[in-house]
Amino acid sequence: MTTTQLPQLSAKDFGSDQEVRWCPGCGDYAILKAVQRTLADLGVRRENTVFVSGIGCASRFPYYVSTYGFHTIHGRAPALATGVKLANPELDVWVITGDGDGLSIGGNHMLHMLRRNVDLQIILFNNEVYGLTKGQYSPTSRRGFRSPSTPMGSIDNPIAPGAFALGVGARFVARSIDTLTPHLMGVLSRAHEHKGASFVEVFQNCVVFNDGAFAAFTEKGIAVEQQLHLEHGKPMLFGKERNRGIRLRPGSIVLEAVTLGENGVGMEDILVHDERDHAMAQLLVAMQPPQLPIALGVIHCDPAPTYEREALAQLGSTPVAELDLNALLRKGRTWTVPG
Amino acid sequence: MSSSASVATKKRKASTPTGPVVTTVPEHTVEIVSDSGEGAQKCGQIFGAVSARMGNGAWTVELIPAEIQPPARSPAGASGNRIRIGTKPVTNWGDAANLVVAFNEQVLAARHRLDALHEDAIILVENMWATHDDEDIRREWVEVMEELSTTSYRIVEVPMEEQCLTITDNPRRGKNMFVLGLLSWIYERDVETVRDLIRLQFRKKAAVVAETNIALLDLGYQWAQEHLDFRINVPIEKPSTPMIVMNGNQTLAMGAIAAGMELCAMYPITPATSVSHYLGEIFEEFGGIVHQAEDEIAAAGVAIGSSYAGKVAFTVTSGPGLALKTEFIGLAVMVEVPLVVLDVQRGGPSTGLPTKVEQSDLLAALYAQPGDAPKVVLAPATIEECFHMVVTARRIAEAIRGVVIVLTDANLATGVQPFPRPNLDARWQAAPIDLSPVTEGVKPYDWDPELGLSRRFIPGQPGGMHTLTGLSHDELSKVAYDPESHERGCAMRSRKLAVLQQSLKPPEVYGDPEGDLLVVGWGSTKGAIEEAVDKARAEGLRVSTVQLRFLSPLEPGLKEIFARFRKVGTVEINYSDRLGDPYITVENRRMGQLAFLLRAHTLVDVDCWTRVPGQPLRPKGILEGIKTMLPGRPS
Numbered sequence: 001m002t003t004t005q006l007p008q009l010s011a012k013d014f015g016s017d018q019e020v021r022w023c024p025g026c027g028d029y030a031i032l033k034a035v036q037r038t039l040a041d042l043g044v045r046r047e048n049t050v051f052v053s054g055i056g057c058a059s060r061f062p063y064y065v066s067t068y069g070f071h072t073i074h075g076r077a078p079a080l081a082t083g084v085k086l087a088n089p090e091l092d093v094w095v096i097t098g099d100g101d102g103l104s105i106g107g108n109h110m111l112h113m114l115r116r117n118v119d120l121q122i123i124l125f126n127n128e129v130y131g132l133t134k135g136q137y138s139p140t141s142r143r144g145f146r147s148p149s150t151p152m153g154s155i156d157n158p159i160a161p162g163a164f165a166l167g168v169g170a171r172f173v174a175r176s177i178d179t180l181t182p183h184l185m186g187v188l189s190r191a192h193e194h195k196g197a198s199f200v201e202v203f204q205n206c207v208v209f210n211d212g213a214f215a216a217f218t219e220k221g222i223a224v225e226q227q228l229h230l231e232h233g234k235p236m237l238f239g240k241e242r243n244r245g246i247r248l249r250p251g252s253i254v255l256e257a258v259t260l261g262e263n264g265v266g267m268e269d270i271l272v273h274d275e276r277d278h279a280m281a282q283l284l285v286a287m288q289p290p291q292l293p294i295a296l297g298v299i300h301c302d303p304a305p306t307y308e309r310e311a312l313a314q315l316g317s318t319p320v321a322e323l324d325l326n327a328l329l330r331k332g333r334t335w336t337v338p339g
Numbered sequence: 340m341s342s343s344a345s346v347a348t349k350k351r352k353a354s355t356p357t358g359p360v361v362t363t364v365p366e367h368t369v370e371i372v373s374d375s376g377e378g379a380q381k382c383g384q385i386f387g388a389v390s391a392r393m394g395n396g397a398w399t400v401e402l403i404p405a406e407i408q409p410p411a412r413s414p415a416g417a418s419g420n421r422i423r424i425g426t427k428p429v430t431n432w433g434d435a436a437n438l439v440v441a442f443n444e445q446v447l448a449a450r451h452r453l454d455a456l457h458e459d460a461i462i463l464v465e466n467m468w469a470t471h472d473d474e475d476i477r478r479e480w481v482e483v484m485e486e487l488s489t490t491s492y493r494i495v496e497v498p499m500e501e502q503c504l505t506i507t508d509n510p511r512r513g514k515n516m517f518v519l520g521l522l523s524w525i526y527e528r529d530v531e532t533v534r535d536l537i538r539l540q541f542r543k544k545a546a547v548v549a550e551t552n553i554a555l556l557d558l559g560y561q562w563a564q565e566h567l568d569f570r571i572n573v574p575i576e577k578p579s580t581p582m583i584v585m586n587g588n589q590t591l592a593m594g595a596i597a598a599g600m601e602l603c604a605m606y607p608i609t610p611a612t613s614v615s616h617y618l619g620e621i622f623e624e625f626g627g628i629v630h631q632a633e634d635e636i637a638a639a640g641v642a643i644g645s646s647y648a649g650k651v652a653f654t655v656t657s658g659p660g661l662a663l664k665t666e667f668i669g670l671a672v673m674v675e676v677p678l679v680v681l682d683v684q685r686g687g688p689s690t691g692l693p694t695k696v697e698q699s700d701l702l703a704a705l706y707a708q709p710g711d712a713p714k715v716v717l718a719p720a721t722i723e724e725c726f727h728m729v730v731t732a733r734r735i736a737e738a739i740r741g742v743v744i745v746l747t748d749a750n751l752a753t754g755v756q757p758f759p760r761p762n763l764d765a766r767w768q769a770a771p772i773d774l775s776p777v778t779e780g781v782k783p784y785d786w787d788p789e790l791g792l793s794r795r796f797i798p799g800q801p802g803g804m805h806t807l808t809g810l811s812h813d814e815l816s817k818v819a820y821d822p823e824s825h826e827r828g829c830a831m832r833s834r835k836l837a838v839l840q841q842s843l844k845p846p847e848v849y850g851d852p853e854g855d856l857l858v859v860g861w862g863s864t865k866g867a868i869e870e871a872v873d874k875a876r877a878e879g880l881r882v883s884t885v886q887l888r889f890l891s892p893l894e895p896g897l898k899e900i901f902a903r904f905r906k907v908g909t910v911e912i913n914y915s916d917r918l919g920d921p922y923i924t925v926e927n928r929r930m931g932q933l934a935f936l937l938r939a940h941t942l943v944d945v946d947c948w949t950r951v952p953g954q955p956l957r958p959k960g961i962l963e964g965i966k967t968m969l970p971g972r973p974s
């Protein structure tokens with residue numbers, strides 16, 4: 001193998017010539033920027049990168065990057081992306097989906113892609129609403145959410161994307177916020193680095209149909225008190241003074257937010273984040289402001305063999321192209337009548 | 340129980356010094372029927388394979404019980420095989436069985452009631468039920484024997500259980516081999532070949548299993564020799580070329596291999612699943628992937644994704660699965676990613692007749708997608724054609740950057756027929772994908788304005804980066820909603836079919852090129868239709884037939900061919916209204932699917948005779964259909 005020096009691409013090189021058609025102020029813009037910058041930082045090759053999406057505002061994403069892309073059909077991007085990886089595991093595949101696309105119509109495919117551990121990155125743009133179809137409630141919309149299809153308020157219990165992913169066996173689950181660019185870029189880099197299905201939920205503000213849906217932990221001033229930025233091996237501290245922390249309530253498996261120095265709480269009580277701890281990840285992903293801060297960053301990362309590698313390892317040693325059909329037609333369950 | 344053997348012996352005292360009477364016939368149809376789980380199917384498969392291997396023409400059809408877990412000794416549970424063997428090649432399952440081996444009188448009665456037995460059929464039936472401990476069973480036996488007493492069948496009672504008990508403690512698992520022995524003697528099969536096939540069948544089990552089965556085979560053979568007074572000789576004309584014997588699903592799998600398919604994405608569904616099983620066996624050794632997806636939608640998506648990324652992929656399913664793939668097939672048409680879909684049709688609608696034959700997915704294959712989604716639809720007419728059609732499908736899919744649906748059916752899927760062994764041709768396989776950089780300025784849809792054809796770029800190819808989209812798009816694959824772009828995209832995708840159509844030859848007419856009635860068929864009915872046409876012509880009727888392989892685009896020259904007949908009518912295994920039924924008029928009559936299509940395409944007043952019996956059509960039935968369609972008679 002000879003390595004040729006590839007020209008360093010900038011974030012701009014990952015932009016396309018297509019006019020971006022999201023509403024002004026939509027959180028999708030910030031995510032696009034973060035992805036483009038991450039791709040540039042990672043130095044990926046555009047021709048080896050494929051963005052596969054379903055249908056929705058979020059799913060228009062592939063048009064706006066200069067790599068290969070496939071804007072498929074509603075909810076089915078995971079299936080198609082699985083096929084791409086099976087055909088060519090060398091391709092760097094990103095699945096772009098929305099909360100409706102990925103968890104309603106495509107929930108089943110999402111489940112199976114995650115449990116199979118196909119080596120790709122999934123970015124789920126969670127705006128808790130159907131943006132493209134003009135504001136109906138989605139499977140992540142909260143109870144009581146009023147929308148054209150739920151004029152009296154939704155009576156469905158929402159699904160928590162991270163909990164879903166953990167529940168179906170995802171080995172990498174992370175969370176970030178559209179406008180938290182450096183954080184989001186860090187999470188995306190980690191997702192890219194991880195071998196296997198990397199599930200990233202991004203809280204995305206839909207200014208038109210669900211503006212401020214995440215204000216409880218994104219609003220200036222309160223954000224720092226309501227966000228827990230997880231780092232592997234580091235204590236779970238948050239707050240402006242970094243004097244607030246997460247611990248297990250003594251004698252239980254319930255998380256609680258505590259203040260250092262109050263009621264005898266010391267650093268030794270504060271949990272230390274271990275990305276491989278699946279049980280803890282399930283507790284962290286369920287934290288809800290205002291009682292507990294929202295957990296951001298890499299919540300769970302515990303690599304396992306990937307689907308396409310295992311599938312390839314099972315392949316017979318002779319490539320199909322070299323197969324001797326004539327020999328095959330003379331053995332086993334096929335009989336030949338000598339002519 | 341020992342008395343039963345003597346009953347049979349006394350009744351049919353056979354070992355006369357002169358030996359059995361040997362009847363020589365050009366063809367014979369055998370049925371082996373049992374409760375499901377008693378192995379009649381295995382017995383029938385081996386008998387069919389041996390016959391084919393010896394050089395007889397053969398066609399075997401599985402007789403599948405109507406219920407999944409039928410109670411023992413119930414007519415609904417009749418399971419087994421029909422094997423029609425002949426001196427010449429056999430093209431269909433025929434009309435009625437000439438010889439039947441029944442493991443109990445109830446499954447025998449089932450076949451009798453279905454009119455499956457020839458009026459002079461020879462019947463070999465297990466007679467343990469006549470003297471069974473259970474009074475009800477003895478009564479049931481007597482009832483059936485009374486029912487059959489009005490027929491001219493020749494019934495031979497055989498003490499199968501009692502005989503098998505001399506070798507095995509579990510005769511239920513061994514009778515089928517004993518019966519195979521009977522049949523081997525009656526039909527003068529080469530016993531060494533039969534033994535070989537038994538060994539192969541049980542190759543994965545302990546050696547003693549094969550040996551026990553062979554002992555049972557030998558026992559049956561010997562019993563027949565000592566007790567039967569007749570043998571049947573179907574002369575063998577050795578074929579001039581090496582032949583291969585497979586069922587249609589195996590053939591599809593082999594075709595997929597021959598076509599260089601590297602990935603099969605599927606979700607289990609009868610009667611399509613076994614294609615992937617055969618393929619899986621081959622892929623154990625030779626690189627290739629069978630991907631069992633979470634549903635048929637995903638299977639289509641995986642196949643499209645693989646094809647998009649440069650692997651030759653297909654998906655295989657049956658009717659309900661085809662329905663689920665609808666939206667993805669539309670996407671493949673729209674983005675022009677090559678895709679082969681194999682649909683092994685079963686009875687519908689809905690879950691319908693899961694194990695049984697029907698030809699009712701034609702219009703769904705053609706028109707299920709919303710919007711205009713032109714695609715190629717092919718229908719192999721024989722098991723041999725299943726092989727070559729997959730190769731053809733792959734080549735067309737790639738040549739036109741489009742979707743090809745191959746429609747086979749449950750009859751072809753499980754039928755076994757010998758055919759000339761194909762020799763692999765390198766051109767059948769896809770050329771290795773070309774990942775060389777894309778020349779600047781070449782567009783993702785570089786449509787030839789006349790042909791609609793274009794070259795696609797594959798991820799990994801430098802300079803070819805673009806986003807495929809199911810939205811209406813222009814040559815650059817940019818979303819384009821303007822009228823010109825949409826019209827143009829539709830025209831380009833449709834044009835490819837016209838180009839393909841012009842490269843096809845008109846279909847061949849079987850029989851005279853002109854006459855009173857032209858029967859048009861498609862798919863697996865070919866052999867039965869041609870046999871019926873032969874019978875009709877023997878009766879002096881001016882009937883010919885043509886079998887269509889291309890349903891989309893339709894083969895050229897149909898209008899001209901049709902014009903030479905006073906009337907044209909299709910024979911199909913799908914539903915159509917019958918004139919004469921309440922409320923049915925010429926105006927509201929719903930036609931067979933091919934008839935519907937031909938009427939639309941040719942403006943000829945095409946009639947149809949269709950049935951949905953859940954089994955292959957019989958030549959005799961088709962002959963009646965021909966007579967109802969002949970002009971000048973009420974149809």
Ligand SMILES: Cc1ncc(C[n+]2csc(CCOP(=O)(O)OP(=O)(O)O)c2C)c(N)n1
Binds near residue numbers: 057099127129130
């Ligand atoms: C089969 C099908 N059903 C419905 C639609 C209409 N549709 C398009 S996007 C969408 C919901 C998108 O919501 P989400 O995935 O949350 O994406 P967002 O627009 O919010 O980014 C729906 C229902 C469709 N395109 N296809």
Ligand code: SF4
Binds near residue numbers: 022025028058127206
């Ligand atoms: S509808 Fe909402 S999600 Fe869609 S582009 Fe507009 S702001 Fe963004």
Ligand SMILES: [Mg+2]
Binds near residue numbers: 099100126127129138
């Ligand atoms: Mg949404």
